[in-house]
Structure formats: structure tokens, C-alpha cells
Amino acid sequence: MMQASTYPLLDASEVASLVLERTPVLGAEELPLADCWARVLAEDLVAPSDLPAFPSSAVDGYAVRAADGGGRLEVVGESAAGRPFPGPLPGHAAVRILTGAVLPVGADCVVMVEETSEHDGWVEVPTRLEAGRNFHRVGDDVRRGELVLQAGEVLGPAELGLAAALGFPRLRVHRRPRVALLTTGDELVEVGRTPGPGQIVDSNRWALLGALQEAGAEVSLLGIAPDDRVALRSLVQDALLDHDVLVSSGGVSVGSHDLVKPLLEELGEVHVGRVRLKPGKPFTFATLPEGRLAFGLPGFPVSSLVTFEVFVRPALRKMQGHRALQRPRLRVRLGYEAKAAGDRTEYQRVTLVREDGEFVARTTGSQSSSRLLSLAGAHALVRVPPGDRGIPAGAMVEAIVLSLPA
């Protein structure tokens, strides 16, 4: 006997909201700057001092009073980066100054070396000098007390540089989700072994590992799930001790020899068992005790990656404190006729090609749920709503951008 799934068939957008509502934001940890790249800041950074903290030269040249322009000025010393000229600038004099060095008290202008000539301890400077030229004033870049970076910002190069410049050697950032990845299916063999009759290589493990890494997760590979209820239960329970999320693939279609879904029902609450989504109908989502989540992805390779994109990646980003949970969208022209998939929302895979200043979305070919080539090299997903109509070729659509073409 075989029965159709008794899980209600939910709309894809409803499921996406439901997953995010039940996804917690993970706590923060304090890390040295060296480990903070691409993390999300968990605290506001307020400037404890002005930047620059002293008036500093923007060029190599001579620090002078603008009013002394046009004359020959005595060079009374030098201000180098880290070695300021001691004392104020005397009248009708110049101080040799290097980029980044302190402007001496009394100077109001730096003349670029290219505009001067120095001989025997005297320098000639141009006639018209403008006060305020060629140096940075105290607080020009950042004012003491200014909110410089906000909680929720992603720490890229400029943000890390700012944090260092303001004197923060360590930052509070959100924890990365720890994900245990499990693949299920009696047909699976390890990559490198020759599949027997009816067997296939476990490829989802490696595809999902890449997708999880891209989404910022720390991944533990649990391998292929044991075929034994007790062994599986103990593996999953052990993994949940030190992981935030369980991701499994395969074994979620109705008739499969599926031990994962009953286990999730036993350990927590299954909220989603089927979705009006193509590919990816048998997507499963459960909450487990202590804020842990479980995602059961379909076994077909494209289904598992598309449901990861639509449901899992935004959740992992929420966990890490990201503000932007979704991929960026781009308005593109549809370069083919996108037929609708009956009552299901379909995510079609496309490449983007530039034509006449706009992007045209081209299909990656057969959209079969087993054909990974439909996703390899794809730049974007095009969401085709359920119904009879589809989207005509030439229409403008909002593509979900995976990577912009160069």
C-alpha cells in the first residue's frame, strides 16, 4: 500500500514567512578583528574620539601660513608621520611636512612640494595660498560621539578599517549557525565508489555543503543516514547537542523508506511537509527544542538546492543577524516564454546576458529537478507564479540574482 502525503500543501510564500517567523537570531560572540571579516556586527560602534585626532597633511610639502605666500621662507624643521615638529610655526617660516604628519600649530596651509623649490634652508612658495588647503582637520572624517557603524552591518574591508581606526581590537559579532548535514536514501553511495544497480552517488552532500558555506554556516558532515531507527535517532540527538540546525536531504517523498520525518515529529514539531513549489514540493520544516531548526530537503539535486535558496538561506542569514535576508533583485527582460507549473510556484534557472544596456534572462535548458546543469552557471532565478498563464517572452521580470555576470 502507498498513500499520498497527508501534509497540507502550503503556498511557497506562506512557507517562507512561516520559516522566518520561527527562526531565532543567534547570540553574539566577541572576536579579534582578524576573525571578523564578513561577520555581522552585533553592537553599535560609537566613535570614542575624533578622526583624524590631529590636523594632518594630505600631501608632501611645506606647512606655512597662507598669508606668507609669495615669499622665501626659512625652513625651520620637519614634521614627519609619527614625529611632529616640536612647537609652533614661527612667523615667515615653513616646516617641511610629510603626508600624514601633524600640521604645526600656527600653520593654516600646506604647499605641495611640486609647487616649491628649496635651497640652502629656504623655500620659495607661490604667491596665492589658500588657508585650509592640503590638510585634514580634526574630526573631518569622524566626529567623537558619532554613530559610525550600526548593529546589523556586515563587516567588509572599509568597516573593519573603521573599527580599527577607532581603536576597537575586538568586536561583538553574531555567531555563525552550526549546521549538521545529513543525506538519506538507500540508493546512495559515497563519491569515489562505483554505484551498483539502482544506486547513485551522494551528490547532495557536496552541493549543500557549498550552499551552506556560501550562506555563512559552519558545517559538520554527518554522512549518509544509517538505515536503522535507533542509530539514526542517536546520531541526530548527538548532533543537536552542539548544532543549531539539522539539514537533511532525500527521503521526504511519500513512499520512501523515510526515518527522518517520523524522527522530527518525535523530537519536535513539523510545520511544513509539502509546498506548492517547483522544484521542491516535498520540503519539510520542523522546529526542535531550544530554538533549533530542522530542514528536510527533497532528494532531487535541483529541488534540494532550490528549496535551500528559497527557505534555508534566508533563515541562516536571519540567524547571523543580517538585515538583508533575500538575494538582491534585478529588473530583467525575459528572453523566453516561461510556462507556469499548474498550481505551483516555479523557480526557473536563467543566465543573464547584456543586450542594449539591459539584462536578458535566458533559460538554462531543461528544468528537470534532477538536472544540475540547469543550475550550474546560472546567474539568477525567475519566479513564475502558479496558474495557467506563465510569463510571455519579452516581459520585464524581477530576477533573483545569484551572481551578476562580469
Added chain:
Amino acid sequence: MMQASTYPLLDASEVASLVLERTPVLGAEELPLADCWARVLAEDLVAPSDLPAFPSSAVDGYAVRAADGGGRLEVVGESAAGRPFPGPLPGHAAVRILTGAVLPVGADCVVMVEETSEHDGWVEVPTRLEAGRNFHRVGDDVRRGELVLQAGEVLGPAELGLAAALGFPRLRVHRRPRVALLTTGDELVEVGRTPGPGQIVDSNRWALLGALQEAGAEVSLLGIAPDDRVALRSLVQDALLDHDVLVSSGGVSVGSHDLVKPLLEELGEVHVGRVRLKPGKPFTFATLPEGRLAFGLPGFPVSSLVTFEVFVRPALRKMQGHRALQRPRLRVRLGYEAKAAGDRTEYQRVTLVREDGEFVARTTGSQSSSRLLSLAGAHALVRVPPGDRGIPAGAMVEAIVLSLPA
């Protein structure tokens, strides 16, 4: 005495080409799939077998002959994933079949479980059945001998899944460049220490570390350069033993107490010492023996990150075998008047905002070379050519995209 630089002032585009021409592509290494994410493939992958290797069911249901539609068929067994039905399908019979399982010989169609009812070992199937429905044929996804992935492709989730599905447990990928990062300047103190008069925190180290990580490099932090010629020479020579690239920041302006540039002239050949670029005029590029490269970036924080973007990042990508060396471009409307910087090409930092279906580039405010806030949160760079004209507000420009806004 202080003299202007004697290095010729080169055009930014000329320097960009010159750097890439002298940048080698690094060799390959063989890695297990677990370590291949985001690497660049160094070999073509040709399919050693068909995918799928057997006709496999796309759904849960019954494997039948389409010609037997409309009848009650005896259920003679089951084909589960990994456990094929032994032998061919007898006439007027059905085999219960699960998603991913082998289609028995003789069957030409799978009926979805939702369209059937099974009682006492017999199943009723609809009248009109279509041969070829609901299963994947041998080679539908990949044909034996097909070139599936080409050298130069980046290994994302789908590519890793494909490699595994085809039976490759290890892949040849390009090596990541090993970069030694050095900051120079007598004014620098370590983050966490309080700067004395005229001193500043070494922030470039942390900004460039992030930029290097984003570009795929493996980074060794050499810290702040010693103020002693012999000590510096020995530090750099030791680092070059097991690094491909030396990146230094600071100390490249004309009057500085600069030990790095003389050392590069001694160890190799300095090709670039000044560029018509704003920010980033004192950019330095040298080649060293055995294909090693040295980049001397300016000390101002924005100058160092912009010269990294324009010159260093493409070189690091070439080293890793990437095809796309440059950031993607996007046609956007300029939301402000971009004034030109005299005889230098300027890279202005902008955020992108969606308005009426197009992106508008807004300035990040003061473009001072020391103001990291002009780069924090920036989505793109706008290249303003040298000259007197600049670019009027409202014009369409090709923005260099750092990250698309969500």
C-alpha cells in the same frame, strides 16, 4: 631637501593592463570536494557515464505500460530507491515505484500515486496514460563523454554536486595566492593601544586583510614594518620564500621615511611608482624573482582600498584562474554631479538606490582619501575620467558593482 617623485605618472588603465600582463596564473592542486567550494577548476570534467545511469522514477506511484491504462492491474512488487524490482514487468501488471527508483524493464510510464487507488494487491489506473511520463531516461541530464564543466569555472553548489554525481571525489583546482601583508609608517600603533601625539592606529592592516580574504587570498600578517633596513630586508626575504605576493601599505609617498620601495628596487623591478588615479596616486607595483609580485599601496585608508580594487584584486583573481577578473558592471543613473579630478581618473564611491525600476547612484559624501566612511556601505564605484568636464547629474554610467543592494 625634499624632491617630487621621479617615477613617471602613468594612466590608470595603462597600469591596470601592465599589472595583469605581469601576473602569472598559479599552478593547480588536487583537493577533496570538501575543500573545493569557491575554487576555480583547473581541468575539464568530462562525464565518464550517463546521468541518470538508469531510467528512474520522478514521482511515487506505479510503473506500468501506458497501453494498460484504464484497467485494474495486479501489483507484482516494488521498486524502491536502491532496491530495484527484480526482473521485467509482466503484462497487465504494475510495480509500486518510489521516487528515484529504477523503472522496471518493460514499463514505459509511471502513474502518480495521487491518480491511483490500490486494494488487495490490485491498483486502478486512469484510462489515458502517456508513454514516457514521470520518469527520467538514461542520459537525460548528462550524456557520457559530454564536457560538463570547463577549466576556469568557479565551483559553486551546483558545480560541486555535478562533480560528485559524475564520481569525482577530488578535483584539480588553482592554488590560492599566498599573500604577505605588511604595513609601514612611523606613525602607526597597534589597534588597542592609545596613539601618542601624531600617531594613528594601523587600520589598513585590517581593511586590507578583509579585502584580501574577499579576493580569495591566504594571508599572513607581517605586522608593522621594522624601522631598520636590515631587519626589513630579512623579514621580506623570509616572507617571499613561501608567499606569492607582498602587499604593503603606507610609506610610498615621496618624502616618507620609506624603506620598502628601495628594497623592491633592490630585490626586483619596480614598474609603476605613480598613477594618475584619485585616490591612490602613489601606487607602486614591482615584479620579483620567480613570478612573485609586490604591491605598494598608499597609506591613506581609502587610497589603499581603492588601489587594491583597481589593481590588486584583478591580479589575485588571475592568479586563481578566474575568467572574470573585474567586478560586474551595471548601468545606473548618476544621482549627483561628478566633478572630474583634473588629470587623474577618479573612482567615486556610491550607494545604489532603486527608483522607478532603475538604480540611482548616490554619493557617499566627502570623497577624502582618509575618510573610510565614503567606502563603508558603498555598493559601487563610479569611474570619472580625467579632464575638465566630469559627469552631469542624471547621466547613465557603468557602475562597478561591489554588492547589489537587497
